[in-house]
Amino acid sequence: MRVLFLVAWLLELGFTAATWFWLPEQVGDPGKTMGRSAFVLMMLALSVAVPWQCVDGVAWIARRMSGALDLPNKAYWLAPERREATLIRLREAMTPLGLLLLAHFAGLQLFMLLRSRPELPQIPQTLWWIGVVLAVLLFIGWIIQLHRRFALPANASPVPVSRQVRRPQRRPRA
Secondary structure (H helix, E strand, C coil), X not given: CHHHHHHHHHHHHHHHHHCHHHCCCEECCCCCCEEHHHHHHHHHHHHHHHHHHHHHHHHHHHHHCHHHCCCCCHHHHCCCCCHHHHHHHHHHHHXXXXXXXXXXXXXXXXXXXXXXXXXXXXXXXXXXXXXXXXXXXXXXXXXHHHHHHCCCCCCCCCCCCCCCCCCCCCCCCC
């Protein structure tokens, strides 16, 4: 899965860079336009940063600031005896999200390209909506799979999370 992610990442970056000059000078809706170079640079930056953050960045955060990680049953899965194995499982679990995001960015680039070039064969609007619905369903499926992957095992007892209960500070009534 890791190799698939890296190949898809390179293909998406290549597609975005290759379509640079096919876009019009101004990209976007009237009144909300952006220069072609700025749009493509933004798409390249997002295509590099966001998938990396979802796949490798999550593991990086988990290693350095596990409190910033929101993982189901985090206390159990990040216990010292399971931590390294969990980080490997976490990267594997996050790779499909990275692939979904790469598909999203490629779809956005394709949409902008086709919208700005009416002479190119156009994709019917119905297919675009089918793609959007499919992407949402895949994202929901990914969330469900993540919760299943990090569910508490049947033979494990929940690890108590030590949290200090803070009482809200109330202002005295005047």
